[in-house]
Amino acid sequence: MAAGTISRIRLENFMCHSSLHIELGEHVNFITGQNGSGKSAILTALCVAFGCRAKNTQRAATLKDFIKTGCSYAAIIVDINNQGDDAFKPEIYGNIIILERRITESASSTILKDQHDCVLVLQVVFLG
Numbered sequence: 001m002a003a004g005t006i007s008r009i010r011l012e013n014f015m016c017h018s019s020l021h022i023e024l025g026e027h028v029n030f031i032t033g034q035n036g037s038g039k040s041a042i043l044t045a046l047c048v049a050f051g052c053r054a055k056n057t058q059r060a061a062t063l064k065d066f067i068k069t070g071c072s073y074a075a076i077i078v079d080i081n082n083q084g085d086d087a088f089k090p091e092i093y094g095n096i097i098i099l100e101r102r103i104t105e106s107a108s109s110t111i112l113k114d115q116h117d118c119v120l121v122l123q124v125v126f127l128g
Helices: 038-048
Strands: 006-014 017-023 075-079 096-104 107-113 121-124
Touching: 006 038, 017 107, 038 075, 038 107
Parallel strands: none
Antiparallel strands: 006 017, 006 075, 075 096, 096 107, 107 121
């Protein structure tokens, strides 16, 4: 897979998904399901993981609104391939960059990890 392509998406307590793991193929991927099954929630999760504001998704007013009802947090974990000529700092990140966005009632954090799950960058924002 080319550098910058998404190989895996994991959601925990995000919108309608309690625990979702999707392995993506190298080229074209189709996500199918009945209305209301959570297909759009996956796209929304990717937007939020990469920094989109809640209001811009047109699905929630604040980030904490994405937390599944009755849960204390939501997590979006995206594995991004980092191999080949276009790899970003492969000597630091390795073959995979893991982007993790965690949302609680009071804060949101974005974490970048290397392929060994070691934290390399951490940003925490307290929600108002």
